Amino acid sequence: MASDKENVTTFTTEEIAQLGSLARINITEQEGQSLTSDLNAIVHYVAQLQEVHTENIEPLGNVHGAKNVFRKDTASYYANVDAILEQTPARSGRLIQVPLVVDHDEN
Amino acid sequence: MTDLLFAPLTDVQRALESKTVSSEELTKDFLKQIHAFDRLNAYISTFEEEALQQARTADKKRASGDTSPLLGVPLALKDNIVMTEGETTCASNFLKDYQSPFDATCVEKLRNAGAVLLGKTNLDEFSMGSSTENSFFGATSNPWDETRVPGGTSGGSAAAVAAGLATAALGTDTGGSIRQPGAFCSVTGLKPTYGRISRYGIVAFASSLDQVGTMTHTAEDAALLCSLLFGKDPLDATSMDKEVPDFDLSTTKDLKGKTIGIPQEYFTDALSGEIAQVVTAATKEFEKLGATLREISLPNTELAVPTYYIIAPAEASSNLARFDGLRYGTRAKDVYGLKELYAQSRTEGFGKEVKRRILTGAYVLSSGYYDAYYLQALKTRRLIQQDFHTAFEHECDFILSPTTPTTAFQKGENVDDPIAMYLNDIYTVTANLAGLPALNLPCGFDSQGLPIGLQLTGKAWDEELLLKAGMLYQRQTDWHTRRPSLTEGS
Numbered sequence: 001m002a003s004d005k006e007n008v009t010t011f012t013t014e015e016i017a018q019l020g021s022l023a024r025i026n027i028t029e030q031e032g033q034s035l036t037s038d039l040n041a042i043v044h045y046v047a048q049l050q051e052v053h054t055e056n057i058e059p060l061g062n063v064h065g066a067k068n069v070f071r072k073d074t075a076s077y078y079a080n081v082d083a084i085l086e087q088t089p090a091r092s093g094r095l096i097q098v099p100l101v102v103d104h105d106e107n
Numbered sequence: 108m109t110d111l112l113f114a115p116l117t118d119v120q121r122a123l124e125s126k127t128v129s130s131e132e133l134t135k136d137f138l139k140q141i142h143a144f145d146r147l148n149a150y151i152s153t154f155e156e157e158a159l160q161q162a163r164t165a166d167k168k169r170a171s172g173d174t175s176p177l178l179g180v181p182l183a184l185k186d187n188i189v190m191t192e193g194e195t196t197c198a199s200n201f202l203k204d205y206q207s208p209f210d211a212t213c214v215e216k217l218r219n220a221g222a223v224l225l226g227k228t229n230l231d232e233f234s235m236g237s238s239t240e241n242s243f244f245g246a247t248s249n250p251w252d253e254t255r256v257p258g259g260t261s262g263g264s265a266a267a268v269a270a271g272l273a274t275a276a277l278g279t280d281t282g283g284s285i286r287q288p289g290a291f292c293s294v295t296g297l298k299p300t301y302g303r304i305s306r307y308g309i310v311a312f313a314s315s316l317d318q319v320g321t322m323t324h325t326a327e328d329a330a331l332l333c334s335l336l337f338g339k340d341p342l343d344a345t346s347m348d349k350e351v352p353d354f355d356l357s358t359t360k361d362l363k364g365k366t367i368g369i370p371q372e373y374f375t376d377a378l379s380g381e382i383a384q385v386v387t388a389a390t391k392e393f394e395k396l397g398a399t400l401r402e403i404s405l406p407n408t409e410l411a412v413p414t415y416y417i418i419a420p421a422e423a424s425s426n427l428a429r430f431d432g433l434r435y436g437t438r439a440k441d442v443y444g445l446k447e448l449y450a451q452s453r454t455e456g457f458g459k460e461v462k463r464r465i466l467t468g469a470y471v472l473s474s475g476y477y478d479a480y481y482l483q484a485l486k487t488r489r490l491i492q493q494d495f496h497t498a499f500e501h502e503c504d505f506i507l508s509p510t511t512p513t514t515a516f517q518k519g520e521n522v523d524d525p526i527a528m529y530l531n532d533i534y535t536v537t538a539n540l541a542g543l544p545a546l547n548l549p550c551g552f553d554s555q556g557l558p559i560g561l562q563l564t565g566k567a568w569d570e571e572l573l574l575k576a577g578m579l580y581q582r583q584t585d586w587h588t589r590r591p592s593l594t595e596g597s
Contacts, residue, residue, distance in 0.1 A: 009476075019466050019469055022469055022473075023424060023465050024431075024449040024450045025450060025453050025457070025462055025465060026451060027462075031462070034459075042416065042467050042525055042526065043467070045416070045529075046417050046471075047480075049410060049413050049483050049484060050479055052487055054486035054487065058486070059485030059489065060486070060488045061485055062315055062345070063492065063540075063542025064301065064302060064345075064567075080209070083206075084208050086206070087206060087434065087436075088433075089433075089436070089438035096434060099442065099443065099445065100444065100445075
């Protein structure tokens with residue numbers, strides 16, 4: 001991606017469309033221009049953090065210092081399966097229906 | 108109509124206990140008021156039959172001796188909190204028909220305490236915004252000036268409490284979403300310490316920042332709700348097992364011996380002069396209560412908004428990846444292939460701000476940019492947390508600041524300028540980044556009659572001191588009792 005003097009990306013509409021494709025969002029032509037200028041404004045704004053000296057600073061992901069722990073992988077009975085199935089946009093009996101997923105054109 | 112529409116929860120509780128009013132009468136009055144002020148668009152949905160049924164059940168239970176703390180009290184919930192009645196939409200086209208098969212833990216706790224649940228309030232889509240304008244169901248109006256925004260993202264909850272459309276409401280706060288609308292609508296709003304209230308059943312936006320909280324008429328009401336909502340939930344691994352504080356004021360008569368930090372970095376040119384004046388005047392009330400004021404420094408304050416607007420979108424882009432149109436929510440029609448089904452469903456389902464955040468998040472997490480943006484933001488987040496640790500360790504017991512840099516702005520004013528919108532969060536995002544409790548208290552009005560809020564930020568797990576300070580402040584001021592002059596049918 002193109003960079004300006006301060007080493008901060010300036011997106012083109014094509015690059016925003018590509019980012020959208022990675023995030024599974026189609027960027028319409030109508031939205032492309034304004035999303036591109038919005039993203040440029042946002043990324044240039046947040047890029048000010050790059051000037052902060054953070055050598056030897058530990059990243060902070062969870063404020064209470066929690067670490068990931070694994071629970072036991074045990075199955076439990078869920079009584080309300082029908083309520084979950086009712087939310088599916090398309091189904092066949094107790095199966096969720098999806099369109100063709102194996103497609104030689106997919107990348 | 109009863110005169111309880113604008114009454115604090117504690118008064119409603121007493122009226123119900125003494126049988127001055129029945130829950131059914133009260134619930135009918137609230138439903139009438141909700142209809143009369145439909146134009147505010149505070150609610151996305153109401154559950155009239157269910158609420159009246161809950162009210163009648165509460166009245167019967169009371170007659171047979173039940174004394175549950177919220178028995179028959181009409182409350183509202185932000186529409187990103189799932190419950191089995193109606194839809195949980197998150198104000199999104201994507202979830203407009205979504206019906207949850209289960210209740211959030213906080214809903215279950217309210218039900219167990221006997222509450223009547225009136226309906227679901229409006230918000231910015233997926234809690235992304237600062238004005239409740241980014242809603243698929245249209246913007247909410249500020250009851251103090253209907254041409255203005257109520258703040259966001261819990262703007263529907265704030266407007267509902269301010270306009271007498273619920274005795275109290277739950278909101279969620281990721282970067283100020285309870286406190287900023289609280290300030291804009293003159294509502295007492297508490298964001299508790301991260302981990303205090305279970306997030307199970309809250310539609311996730313930014314999981315390391317999101318927290319459920321209360322929007323009430325008084326700090327005493329907030330304390331009452333917190334005593335019911337706080338606690339470890341096995342269904343939320345980030346909720347913590349901490350003792351629930353005793354909010355009883357009988358042992359606390361004043362703030363003698365307490366030092367309140369006033370952060371100089373919060374009183375800059377970005378702050379409206381009128382707000383600076385009103386908040387400074389409010390500090391005198393805390394001095395009268397015996398507290399000592401001390402100027403402190405939170406040197407990394409200016410890093411907070413850029414840090415937040417990297418971390419929150421990053422977590423959002425990951426959390427919102429689940430919305431694929433397969434198992435629930437909107438599914439695009441006549442689409443060929445899986446990738447295109449995902450993309451088209453999300454394109455049709457999400458509004459513009461949600462797309463901005465997902466794209467920003469995807470970028471800052473992407474290979475090659477991760478270290479420069481996301482990892483760097485996690486480090487500056489540490490610096491911001493350290494500022495607070497240092498202040499609380501050496502200088503003060505809690506911090507007092509303005510809640511917002513301006514009073515409620517006009518609808519449409521900031522919708523096309525994301526950075527201007529983001530800067531509304533300048534004083535509130537720090538508490539989320541550091542995981543601290545923070546409380547908005549109404550403290551005055553500007554020359555246009557718009558509410559102003561002050562914010563108390565406390566040590567982790569010290570909601571007790573914040574709420575006691577709030578209760579003492581509200582005993583000697585009456586800002587929180589002022590009501591907007593609303594006229595029906597205009």
